[in-house]
Amino acid sequence: MSVWETLTGQDAVVDTLVTAASAAALIGGPDGAIAAARAGMTHSWLFTGPSGAGRVDVARTFAAALSCERATAAPAPDEPPGLPGCGECVGCHTVLTDTAADLRTVRAEGLSLGVHDVRALVRDAASAPTSGRYRILLIEEADRLTDSAANALLKALEEPADRSVFLLCAPSVDDVMPTIRSRCRVVALRLPSVDDLVTALLRDGVDERAAQVAARAAQGHLGRARLLAVDDQARARRAQVLALPGRLGRAAECLAAAADLVAAANADADAANSERDEVEAEALRTALGVGATSSGATGRSKRPTKSAPKAAPKARTMMVRGAAGALKDLEKSQKSRGRRTVLDSLDRALLDLAGLYRDVLARQLGATVDPVNPDAAAEIGRLAAAATPERTLRRLEAVLATRDALAANPGLVAQLAVESLALGLRDA
Ligand SMILES: [Zn+2]
Known part of the structure; x- marks a missing residue:
């Protein structure tokens, strides 16, 4: 199955990205860079859309298409070249499973994304791709960049390495620094409709009635719809929330x-x-x-062993x-x-x-x-x-x-x- 088929409710965006990825496949060929640029391929992209629209899914799908081997393989005579993003080649597969050597993903697991993470990413961006056409740097929550992290990123966007592509994701363009967004091609996602979500849930094997309820309750959020369709605890939490207005007496x-x-x-x-x-x-x-936390391990750490000779106590104190x-x-x-x-x-x-x-x-x-x-x-x-x-x-x-x-x-x-x-x- 092509990687694009897994996206829900983003047809217009898919057209744009397929065009850019097809052009990007020309890179390396004669005048490839010029042709790619003409078709809208660029070094930095900003994927925006409300929570649940699937910003990261779309960015990752684009990354797979940029890495797809089928797109550059010589087609049989009289056959057009394959669309990038076959979903089956090593390039597609390793990107989708986040194991590609040329893809680096940064996600903010806490409340912010610090300069340390971004510096490592920028260093990575400067090196040539190892096997794919591009070195791809995916920042899942560009809206959580600290000021110093954003400034570090900006430098890389201002002078991008030849074969690097930055894919930034954020709820809206207003969530990233103006200087950063002005350097990006913006791809605005829309919130999937109820019908889009129902289609996705049916494709997952959810039954029609459960799909209808979950798709409506999720209010456009695909991940939430999936959870409500299959997870009892998520359904119980929702029931608890819906009962709250009835509890507001004294x-x-x-x-x-x-x-x-x-x-x-x-x-x-x-x-x-x-x-x-x-x-x-x-x-x-x-x-x-x-x-470790267990008493045996703690005891061992207090007792110098043969591998930690007597001369080491000062170094050991510093290490601890x-x-x-x-x-x-x-x-x-x-x-x-x-x-x-x-x-x-x-x-x-x-x-x-x-x-x-x-x-x-x-x-x-x-x-x-x-x-x-x-x-x-x-x-x-x-x-x-x-x-x-x-x-x-x-x-x-x-x-x-x-x-x-x-x-x-x-x-x-x-x-x-x-x-x-x-x-x-x-x-x-
Ligand atoms: Zn592929």
């Missing part, structure tokens, strides 16, 4: 509902990260030779100090990753809540639009009967304002923000 009940929402987000983060955190810490301790610093750094980055997972989980919950109030408002106004939550019709009817459209609108706005506040200021205490929202929803 102040204590509002605070309890808020606490439950935050606790669920924390549990999501723990489930996602705790095992990985421990494995990373253990690996670092072993690498630094400071012993260095190790403590490295472990502290790891702890810090894990904390940042955990915090981000909590915020992502809360963001999904708030989006579910906004979808519910949107359905309530549509019901109150008699609007004939498809509901986001066709499976919560009873609750929607109850909320619609219990309030005026004005109140519902204020509630919807309050949910969206909290979402924006948490997105704009990740340092905000989530518990307080959600408590304030719960009380605000009651009093709206």
Whole structure:
């Protein structure tokens, strides 16, 4: 299957990218660089689109097409050259599985992407590709670049190496520095429609009814649709969120509902990260030779062995100090990753809540639009009967304002923000 067939709802963008990748396949041939540039191939690309549109999927698919071997293989006589992105050759396959020697991916696992990661990427960009046509540098969250990281990247974009291609992803062009975006060709993705998502879920083997519900509830987010279609816990979390408006009675009940929402987000983060955190810490301790958490290993680290002679105590103290610093750094980055997972989980919950109030408002106004939550019709009817459209609108706005506040200021205490929202929803 061609790599392009796996993309959902991005037909216009696919045309642009296929054209550029086809032209890029001419690189190396006579006047190849000129022909490629003429067809819109360039050194830096910026993929923008709302969360769920699949920015990284599209960028990676383009990377596969740029690395596809089928595109440059000499076609049989009377046959046109193959479209780049066959999905079957080594070039396509290694890019899609993130094992290609000429592809380097940087993702911000914490709240920001630092200068250290970007410098390594820029160094990489300067070297020639080993096997493919291009050295491809994929930055999954260009919106999380720190200022110094962005400046380091800018230098590389200003003077790109001949065979390097930067693929940046961000929610919108406003999320990256103007000097960076002005050097990129922007590819704007659209949010997949409900029909697009249903098609993708059916292709995954999900049954029609579950696909319809999940596609609507996901509000354009393919990953979320997939999760809701198959994961019981994700469905339970959504049910918990949709039940929240019904729990907002006395102040204590509002605070309890808020606490439950935050606790669920924390549990999501723990489930996602705790095992990985421990494995990373253990690996670092072993690498630094400071012993593992078990008492036996700690005991061993205190006792000098033959391989650590007597003359070494000073060096050893310095090494242990260095190790403590490295472990502290790891702890810090894990904390940042955990915090981000909590915020992502809360963001999904708030989006579910906004979808519910949107359905309530549509019901109150008699609007004939498809509901986001066709499976919560009873609750929607109850909320619609219990309030005026004005109140519902204020509630919807309050949910969206909290979402924006948490997105704009990740340092905000989530518990307080959600408590304030719960009380605000009651009093709206
Ligand atoms: Zn291929």
